[in-house]
Amino acid sequence: MNQVSFGEIDGRPYAEWWNERFSPPSDIFADKRFYQRGRANIWVGTADITGLSEARMDAVGVHLLRIGRRIWKPTSAAIVAFGDLSRANIIELNRDEAVLFLAGGDIGLPSDDPRCGKMTRGFVTARYYGVALGCAEWHERGVVRSLLPKSQRVSDIDL
Numbered sequence: 480m481n482q483v484s485f486g487e488i489d490g491r492p493y494a495e496w497w498n499e500r501f502s503p504p505s506d507i508f509a510d511k512r513f514y515q516r517g518r519a520n521i522w523v524g525t526a527d528i529t530g531l532s533e534a535r536m537d538a539v540g541v542h543l544l545r546i547g548r549r550i551w552k553p554t555s556a557a558i559v560a561f562g563d564l565s566r567a568n569i570i571e572l573n574r575d576e577a578v579l580f581l582a583g584g585d586i587g588l589p590s591d592d593p594r595c596g597k598m599t600r601g602f603v604t605a606r607y608y609g610v611a612l613g614c615a616e617w618h619e620r621g622v623v624r625s626l627l628p629k630s631q632r633v634s635d636i637d638l
Contacts, residue, residue: 485514485522485539493521493544496551501604502567514539519547523557553602555613555627562604562611569604570594570615570623574638577607579625580615583632586623595621602626607638 490513498506514522524540543557562569571594576586588595598617605615605623614626625632
């Protein structure tokens with residue numbers, strides 16, 4: 480198997496994007512290092528890792544973003560790691576919605592739901608009682624789509 484190595488990169492554009500999208504109370508990436516693997520995968524970690532091109536490794540921290548397309552997509556792992564600090568583009572789910580989200584289902588919101596006006600179209604932090612569950616996508620037509628990876632979905636849970 481051909482392993483693609485990590486390379487350390489300037490993370491400022493990715494930190495700025497995250498901070499603009501999710502508005503944490505401070506720059507949560509100020510003391511972090513950024514790494515890229517392949518063309519589209521951005522990772523963030525705390526350590527100064529040497530020998531990245533020689534060593535075989537699967538991860539160097541948290542997989543933050545996929546950037547290969549016209550839009551940047553945060554991973555659910557990054558939302559879980561940093562989403563508790565989000566102050567913008569958050570959907571606070573009730574119990575039934577959280578169960579549906581964790582199973583990978585879409586959540587329909589009525590147009591008069593006050594949460595609709597607090598999000599801009601695109602990727603949002605899905606939370607339950609302030610705890611980040613993962614990445615969701617908000618469609619202004621009233622749908623919150625779960626973007627949890629299939630391997631992380633839970634269909635039998637009692638919250």
